Amino acid sequence: METDKIEEATSNAVDIYKGLACSPSVTRGEISFGDNTSLTTVTSIWSQRDIERSENVKFSRSHYISQENHIEVLARSAPTELKSEVWNVQSPSGKLRVIIRSVKSDKQDEKQYIEIWNTQNKEKNIDVKSLDIHGKIYDQDGHFGTLQWSKSEKFLLYVAEKKQPKTESFFEKKPESNSDSSKDPPLRGEEHVFREMWGEQFVDKCHPVLCVFDIEAATTRVLDTTKVLNTEMDMSAGQAIWTPGDSGVVFVGWTNEPFKLGLIYCPQRRNALYHIDLESTTCTQLSEKDKSVRSPRFTPDGKKLVYLQNATYGPHMTCANLIECDWASKNLTTIVGDCFQGEDGISKFPGIYSLEFPTRCWATDNKTLFMSSTWGSKVDIISINIETKTVAKLNEDAEVGVWTVLDVTRDMILASYANPSTPPYLRLGVLNLKEDATYSITWTQLDTPSRISGIKYKINTHTPTGEKAKDHFSNLKYESILVTPTSESNVKPPLVVYPHGGPHSAIVCDFMLYIAGLCKCGYAVLLVNYRGSTGAGKDSIDSLPGNVGTQDVNDVQGAAEEIIKDGNFDKNRVVVMGGSHGGFLTGHLIGQHPKFYRAAVMRNPAINVASMLGSTDIPDWCFVEAGIEYNQSILAGVEDYKKMWERSPIKYVKDVTTPVMIMLGAIDLRVPPKQGHEYYRALKANNVEARMLVYEGNCHPINKVDAEADAFVNIVKWFTKHLSSP
Numbered sequence: 072m073e074t075d076k077i078e079e080a081t082s083n084a085v086d087i088y089k090g091l092a093c094s095p096s097v098t099r100g101e102i103s104f105g106d107n108t109s110l111t112t113v114t115s116i117w118s119q120r121d122i123e124r125s126e127n128v129k130f131s132r133s134h135y136i137s138q139e140n141h142i143e144v145l146a147r148s149a150p151t152e153l154k155s156e157v158w159n160v161q162s163p164s165g166k167l168r169v170i171i172r173s174v175k176s177d178k179q180d181e182k183q184y185i186e187i188w189n190t191q192n193k194e195k196n197i198d199v200k201s202l203d204i205h206g207k208i209y210d211q212d213g214h215f216g217t218l219q220w221s222k223s224e225k226f227l228l229y230v231a232e233k234k235q236p237k238t239e240s241f242f243e244k245k246p247e248s249n250s251d252s253s254k255d256p257p258l259r260g261e262e263h264v265f266r267e268m269w270g271e272q273f274v275d276k277c278h279p280v281l282c283v284f285d286i287e288a289a290t291t292r293v294l295d296t297t298k299v300l301n302t303e304m305d306m307s308a309g310q311a312i313w314t315p316g317d318s319g320v321v322f323v324g325w326t327n328e329p330f331k332l333g334l335i336y337c338p339q340r341r342n343a344l345y346h347i348d349l350e351s352t353t354c355t356q357l358s359e360k361d362k363s364v365r366s367p368r369f370t371p372d373g374k375k376l377v378y379l380q381n382a383t384y385g386p387h388m389t390c391a392n393l394i395e396c397d398w399a400s401k402n403l404t405t406i407v408g409d410c411f412q413g414e415d416g417i418s419k420f421p422g423i424y425s426l427e428f429p430t431r432c433w434a435t436d437n438k439t440l441f442m443s444s445t446w447g448s449k450v451d452i453i454s455i456n457i458e459t460k461t462v463a464k465l466n467e468d469a470e471v472g473v474w475t476v477l478d479v480t481r482d483m484i485l486a487s488y489a490n491p492s493t494p495p496y497l498r499l500g501v502l503n504l505k506e507d508a509t510y511s512i513t514w515t516q517l518d519t520p521s522r523i524s525g526i527k528y529k530i531n532t533h534t535p536t537g538e539k540a541k542d543h544f545s546n547l548k549y550e551s552i553l554v555t556p557t558s559e560s561n562v563k564p565p566l567v568v569y570p571h572g573g574p575h576s577a578i579v580c581d582f583m584l585y586i587a588g589l590c591k592c593g594y595a596v597l598l599v600n601y602r603g604s605t606g607a608g609k610d611s612i613d614s615l616p617g618n619v620g621t622q623d624v625n626d627v628q629g630a631a632e633e634i635i636k637d638g639n640f641d642k643n644r645v646v647v648m649g650g651s652h653g654g655f656l657t658g659h660l661i662g663q664h665p666k667f668y669r670a671a672v673m674r675n676p677a678i679n680v681a682s683m684l685g686s687t688d689i690p691d692w693c694f695v696e697a698g699i700e701y702n703q704s705i706l707a708g709v710e711d712y713k714k715m716w717e718r719s720p721i722k723y724v725k726d727v728t729t730p731v732m733i734m735l736g737a738i739d740l741r742v743p744p745k746q747g748h749e750y751y752r753a754l755k756a757n758n759v760e761a762r763m764l765v766y767e768g769n770c771h772p773i774n775k776v777d778a779e780a781d782a783f784v785n786i787v788k789w790f791t792k793h794l795s796s797p
């Protein structure tokens with residue numbers, strides 16, 4: 072009986088997952104205008120899981136739109152699969168396009184090409200290796216990657232790996248003396264020297280440099296950023312943009328010394344914004360010292376440069392500030408500063424929580440920009456007027472979900488919208504300037520949304536209660552999202568409690584494959600944005616470091632008990648799952664509330680912060696979240712290790728009785744797999760049922776198509792098994 076139930080649930084989970092995995096996500100969008108200004112083209116790039124090929128398939132779509140009186144979709148192209156495209160960027164005039172193509176040979180060695188296309192054919196194709204001046208061109212990695220046309224359309228600006236000298240063994244036969252000694256001789260004995268890279272998912276990114284490609288000459292110049300006003304700077308450079316008139320480049324520079332810390336999910340790494348003049352090659356720092364900056368953008372008239380900035384070190388994601396640099400004077404002004412929740416809760420503007428501005432983000436007024444920003448448990452479109460320093464929310468309250476601004480040009484805005492029951496779809500809007508100098512948007516759906524039936528969701532607001540309110544941040548509210556199956560059955564669905572990772576991130580009302588899948592399998596899911604999450608004010612974020620393992624655990628448990636008290640769920644059919652810091656919280660929840668959860672699943676869990684310190688690519692996280700101020704010269708002492716252990720799930724493992732399934736990414740550099748092994752051994756030593764899955768070739772997210780699919784079905788199977796047993 073029990074086995075049949077498990078088999079049936081597993082088979083059902085496979086079918087549900089295969090159906091939902093076809094939902095594509097949009098990765099880029101662009102509005103363009105042909106010669107005939109009455110016709111507008113929207114080009115979008117999508118990514119879709121292909122389980123049979125075990126890869127994410129990329130494809131492009133086009134919508135052809137008339138905007139005579141109103142926006143009307145005249146035609147849609149069929150999706151076209153994009154093979155091997157790393158970049159695809161149209162020139163400012165629309166007459167040219169550059170594609171960076173990456174082709175793998177049978178021997179799996181990768182070749183890259185710079186392709187220049189006009190509206191009829193491929194004009195140029197350059198083998199990057201033949202340039203012999205830099206390594207691999209960086210992709211759109213969200214931190215370094217850049218590909219920009221100059222306004223003149225004669226040059227391209229991109230980021231590539233710095234060229235490395237050839238190396239050879241000490242025992243290599245020396246060349247004949249008459250050979251060409253002009254070439255750089257290979258370095259002997261350097262083959263095995265450790266080269267620091269930028270951590271998790273950046274293992275092939277060690278030293279990015281800025282490159283300017285002359286299209287006519289088909290030659291590249293690597294910019295020298297080592298000298299900033301007479302000081303030697305060994306920098307990694309990225310996020311580069313042309314200055315007005317193409318006379319220089321503005322870029323973000325990260326110091327490589329004293330050692331590199333993991334960069335992904337950590338937009339608080341110490342760096343600065345620099346300007347290099349292409350004629351004099353002088354390099355000057357534009358931004359303040361000891362800050363973390365990102366996403367530089369010039370106003371269309373070139374008079375102002377804006378960028379995002381936050382404190383360095385400290386919580387990994389925090390409230391960002393918008394800084395304006397007057398280009399003529401280089402004077403800096405803070406346009407939007409830190410915002411705090413305080414007693415007002417999350418309803419007021421909580422501050423900017425975004426990794427970047429859209430590539431094109433300005434209204435034609437040269438002073439209002441549009442971007443997406445996390446606001447509580449959703450993502451809204453906000454406008455920021457850099458003259459009046461005012462912020463406004465653009466999307467209607469009625470549509471609670473995730474709005475992503477893809478492109479803004481000629482007072483048109485392209486966005487995608489999604490929510491827990493609706494995969495992302497495109498909306499094209501016209502910006503309407505109101506009398507108060509703010510904007511409204513008239514939207515047109517470019518596609519009919521493919522809503523998934525049987526799923527409903529709502530946002531709940533919680534206040535820390537009971538003994539949990541002892542901490543001095545008890546005035547701060549926090550949210551959760553409850554995603555529930557809408558089946559007519561009068562059987563109360565089992566509840567999955569799901570704390571997010573980070574801890575400074577947020578789960579938002581997005582379309583999430585696992586959450587929709589669990590819901591279609593009959594589970595309700597409670598996604599908790601505990602205090603310390605982004606999108607709820609800087610004070611919420613600052614409330615958590617030093618209190619992990621108690622405050623966050625109390626918030627998640629408090630939300631779960633509050634929801635169960637409403638009577639819609641059976642308190643004996645509650646399970647818990649989480650990844651990374653969410654796995655950390657899962658360990659705490661089953662250790663501190665041992666009889667509350669029937670089963671647990673952890674993805675790459677942080678189990679013992681003390682033992683992780685020496686092996687994670689972000690040791691600063693271990694200090695900061697344990698409440699210890701960090702700098703790169705700090706060395707942990709006994710008391711530091713004690714504090715880290717005290718805040719770790721391993722401290723409570725002796726009280727755990729809940730069966731646990733651990734899923735590990737074998738090449739995770741963020742939370743090393745040995746963390747999961749440490750917990751697995753401790754559970755087994757205490758005769759607690761434990762199952763461990765190790766996914767080869769997977770990093771911290773475990774998001775390779777086959778691994779992600781396997782993990783989902785194993786999760787449903789694990790929960791079914793332990794909810795079926797008495």
Ligand SMILES: CSCC[C@H](NC=O)C(=O)N[C@@H](Cc1ccccc1)C(=O)O
Binds near residue numbers: 571573577742
């Ligand atoms: C030493 S690893 C600490 C946990 C980890 N924090 C940062 O990477 C974590 O929880 N990671 C999240 C990923 C994430 C982090 C920040 C914002 C969004 C996502 C996870 O894997 O869920």
